[in-house]
Amino acid sequence: MRQVSTLLAAISLMATVTVAQAQEKVLNLYSARHYQTDELLYSNFTKQTGIKINRIEADDNALFERLKNEGKNSPADVIVMVDAARIWRAEIEGFFQPVKSAVLNTRIPANLRGKDDGQGPEWFGFSTRxxxxxxxxxxxxxxxxxxxxxxxxxxxxxxxxxxxxxxxxxxxxxxxxxxxxxxxxxxxxxxxxxxxxxxxxxxxxxxxxxxxxxxxxxxxxxxxxxxxxxxxxxxxxxxxxxxxxxxxxxxxxxxxxxFNIAGGGVAKNAPHREAAVKFLEYLASDEAQAYFADGNNEWPAVKKVRVKNEALESLGAxxxxxxxxxxxxxxxxxxxxxxxxxxxx
CATH class of the missing domain: 3.40.190.10 (Periplasmic binding protein-like II)
Incomplete structure (x- = not known):
């Protein structure tokens, strides 16, 4: 009986650990952005949501190779790229999945979103240069x-x-x-x-x-x-x-x-899809959009957002x-x- 009780206790503990892991608020971000000013973007998202961001930062070729090698077992939740050519390549490689989000479709202009075949765009642009x-x-x-x-x-x-x-x-x-x-x-x-x-x-x-x-x-x-x-x-x-x-x-x-864009989408096999969509929606928020401008001198994708970057504004219309x-x-x-x-x- 003692052995059975011990076994049941071990099974119960394993189940508890599994549930805890499943409920862990985590986002795995694969990003080709390498700007120190983005640190505030990530920390603010975590403060607002409690979702911890695990980052893999590398150039586009390294990220593409990693995603190919990982295949269906990739832990990536969100993929961020910094050029139209790279985003297009990620799309045709099948690294994204479609996302239906009223927030993103309302805030991000149609010309800065991927093609929508009824399931939602696969990527969204969040800033322009x-x-x-x-x-x-x-x-x-x-x-x-x-x-x-x-x-x-x-x-x-x-x-x-x-x-x-x-x-x-x-x-x-x-x-x-x-x-x-x-x-x-x-x-x-x-x-x-x-x-x-x-x-x-x-x-x-x-x-x-x-x-x-x-x-x-x-x-x-x-x-x-x-x-x-x-x-x-x-x-x-x-x-x-x-x-x-x-x-x-x-x-x-x-x-x-x-003009070019920085943008991204939800990874094809994202294990934390809900957190991934929430992160993309955060990047379209007034706070994050203003930070793209004030932190890294990019124009916000959401045109109505007001920025404080006088040098950026000095370039004019x-x-x-x-x-x-x-x-x-x-x-x-x-x-x-x-x-x-x-x-x-």
């Missing part, structure tokens, strides 16, 4: 660099700097140009860009801005939040550098400026291009082939 042009005030007339296309004009020979053409930020820009202008015209543009390089593509967007400030580059392409980050910097070297740099909204009078995220994504392969053909490394 623009691919803008910066120029050296002393050596470049802003009228000569008013469009993406103008950077390939012979008058800008020896002036252009960019990061690697194969970086997702640039692949998305080129994918957008393919959709708008066609592959032939985009390839001609890419050839002109290569001919106009001041130096071989290298570094990140901050490096391009600093290159413009120093005069090594006359003009460069950079994501808007890098530009605003340097505007807000109190470091003496950054303050001095930004005095030399001007800013242009590309294609303001034609097709509009290329803009015209956003009318090209879908899906179109940008499907053009990635063609974009890379163009870069390979013209030697845009």
């Amino acid at each position: 623009a691919r803008v042009i910066v120029y050296n005030k002393a050596s470049v007339n802003p009228a000569d660099v008013a469009t993406y296309e103008s950077l390939a004009d012979p008058k800008n020979k020896g002036k252009v700097c960019t990061r690697s053409g194969s970086h997702p930020y640039n692949l998305s820009l080129i994918g957008s140009m393919i959709e708008r202008d066609g592959e032939k015209a985009t390839e001609q543009w890419a050839k002109g860009m290569v001919a106009n390089f001041a130096r071989p593509p290298r570094g990140g967007d901050t490096d391009q801005i600093k290159g413009v400030a120093s005069g090594e580059c006359g003009v460069a392409i950079a994501n808007s939040y890098y530009y605003v980050r340097m505007l807000r910097s109190t470091k003496p070297e950054d303050v001095a550098a930004m005095k030399n740099v001007g800013f242009v909204w590309p294609n303001a009078k034609t097709s509009g400026t290329h 803009y015209k956003m291009e009318n090209v879908s995220i899906a179109a940008i994504g499907k053009n990635q392969i063609a974009a890379q082939k163009i870069l390979d053909r013209v030697g845009y490394k």
Whole structure:
């Protein structure tokens, strides 16, 4: 009898542990965002909900490989990516599941949501950033660099700097140009860009801005939040550098400026689906949306949200291009082939 009692007690304990684990308020987040300012987003969510966030942070390729290896046993609840090309890739790889949420559908604009086949979108954009042009005030007339296309004009020979053409930020820009202008015209543009390089593509967007400030580059392409980050910097070297740099909204009078997104969705096999949906809805809240702007210099996806970021607001009104995220994504392969053909490394 003693052995039976001991066995029953052990079974009861195991059942209690299992129930406790099932009820544990946890969210497993796989994120390609690597901004220290996001820490407050996560801690505020936990304070409001009691849900603990376990994070895996890595670049997109590492996360994709991990998700493939984990398969149906993946513990991922939410997947967050920082570029249209990456979000599109995650979607076609089957890493997301559809989500029906009145909160998300009401707050996130339709053009910043994935396709809805009746089950709900698979992903949602929570912030936007623009691919803008910066120029050296002393050596470049802003009228000569008013469009993406103008950077390939012979008058800008020896002036252009960019990061690697194969970086997702640039692949998305080129994918957008393919959709708008066609592959032939985009390839001609890419050839002109290569001919106009001041130096071989290298570094990140901050490096391009600093290159413009120093005069090594006359003009460069950079994501808007890098530009605003340097505007807000109190470091003496950054303050001095930004005095030399001007800013242009590309294609303001034609097709509009290329915008990209940061966003995510619920993982295909999310073990904590309810917590995952709650987290996405939190990212669409006024509090979280304002933090994207004030913390990392991105525009909120929810337009009515008021922000306190004066440097971001100082960029003024803009015209956003009318090209879908899906179109940008499907053009990635063609974009890379163009870069390979013209030697845009």
